[in-house]
Amino acid sequence: MGQNRRSQTGRPRSRRLPDPRDPKLRAWVLGLEGPIMHREICARLRPRGFITVAALAEWTFAGFPGWPANQSEMPLSIRLRLAERLSMTSPLVRVGGCLVPLLPPGALVNSPRLPAAPTMDTPEQRRTRDVLSAFQRALVHEWWQTHDADKDLLTRYERLREIFAARGTRSPTLWRRLGLGHDKGSVLLIEGKRYSVPSLEARRGNPNPEPGEAAHLFLEADGHGNERSIRRRLTLARISRKVGAAWDVYRDWLCANPWASAELEQVLPSMTRDVASRSGSLSSPPPEGKLAP
Numbered sequence: 001m002g003q004n005r006r007s008q009t010g011r012p013r014s015r016r017l018p019d020p021r022d023p024k025l026r027a028w029v030l031g032l033e034g035p036i037m038h039r040e041i042c043a044r045l046r047p048r049g050f051i052t053v054a055a056l057a058e059w060t061f062a063g064f065p066g067w068p069a070n071q072s073e074m075p076l077s078i079r080l081r082l083a084e085r086l087s088m089t090s091p092l093v094r095v096g097g098c099l100v101p102l103l104p105p106g107a108l109v110n111s112p113r114l115p116a117a118p119t120m121d122t123p124e125q126r127r128t129r130d131v132l133s134a135f136q137r138a139l140v141h142e143w144w145q146t147h148d149a150d151k152d153l154l155t156r157y158e159r160l161r162e163i164f165a166a167r168g169t170r171s172p173t174l175w176r177r178l179g180l181g182h183d184k185g186s187v188l189l190i191e192g193k194r195y196s197v198p199s200l201e202a203r204r205g206n207p208n209p210e211p212g213e214a215a216h217l218f219l220e221a222d223g224h225g226n227e228r229s230i231r232r233r234l235t236l237a238r239i240s241r242k243v244g245a246a247w248d249v250y251r252d253w254l255c256a257n258p259w260a261s262a263e264l265e266q267v268l269p270s271m272t273r274d275v276a277s278r279s280g281s282l283s284s285p286p287p288e289g290k291l292a293p
Contacts, residue, residue: 017131018091018102020139023240025088030246034253037246038260044087045267047104052086054140056271064273074270076251083268084247085143095131096124102135153224154237157215163190164211173208188218196221 018025029037045052059065059082066078090103167177178188180197187194198217206213219230254260 017093017135017138020085020088020135020142023236023243025091026084026243027239028089029250030242032246034250034257034260037250038254038264041083041087041250042263042267045083048086049267051103051136051140052082052268054136055082055086055143056269058140059143067273072272074272076255079264079268079270080247080251080254082143083264084243085139086268088139091135093131093135095128098128100128100131102132103139150233150237151241153219153230154234154241157219157230157234160190160195160215160218161211164214174211174214175203175207178214196223 028040032040066081067075088103090101092099092101094100164174164178167174171177180188180203186197188197189195195218198214198221202217202221206217209217216227216230220227224230225233254264
């Protein structure tokens with residue numbers, strides 16, 4: 001079936017849309033210093049205020065996950081997590097013959113503003129609006145959820161690689177150093193954790209793997225997917241970890257610069273458990289029949 005086909009419900013197929021949890025969409029912060037990162041955050045958030053309001057409402061409905069019950073005011077860590085999600089680079093998707101940004105462009109700090117979109121009164125324009133709405137709904141639903149699904153996988157991989165690298169060279173192959181001979185084997189106890197042993201076929205196919213290769217084989221044997229999917233998940237987990245570290249540095253810079261905290265408050269309102277403080281600088285939802293600006 002063609003990729004432009006719609007489902008029987010009239011909604012755009014979700015597989016056409018990028019995943020709003022993709023850390024590559026949030027990797028724009030890497031390498032930026034505090035003042036530059038702050039200016040860009042504000043530039044991206046200003047035209048996205050209507051998504052911010054929807055995200056706050058969704059997260060409130062979900063019961064304030066991550067917000068300590070004994071704390072009335074929204075913690076800074078949660079506000080910055082929201083900023084991280086909503087300041088993502090806008091993905092582009094092809095709708096008909098056009099590439100459409102799924103979030104308001106926001107314009108880079110020194111870039112000219114894009115012209116306003118025309119009124120959508122054609123089937124193609126209505127289809128574009130549907131695609132925009134579908135992605136923004138997905139983003140609103142996901143923003144408060146942790147994006148570290150593969151954090152534990154990366155930690156496990158790195159620890160296995162360290163353990164295997166420390167096994168020395170007393171035996172000619174890593175498998176022998178791990179006590180795995182030509183028997184099939186089933187489970188290996190490593191630091192008190194049980195790991196499924198790679199199949200005899202996999203060990204024969206790679207008789208003396210490097211520590212990182214062996215770690216991949218153990219994760220594959222443990223049911224985490226094939227080698228290709230594991231490598232992809234580990235790559236994304238590394239990006240996510242770097243992005244998180246960049247936001248940690250930004251948080252420290254923000255706390256040391258009250259003027260920046262006040263500016264962020266204007267584009268990303270705080271709230272208490274009882275009421276969201278809607279900032280006057282927040283943009284409104286795009287008018288019906290209009291593309292997000």
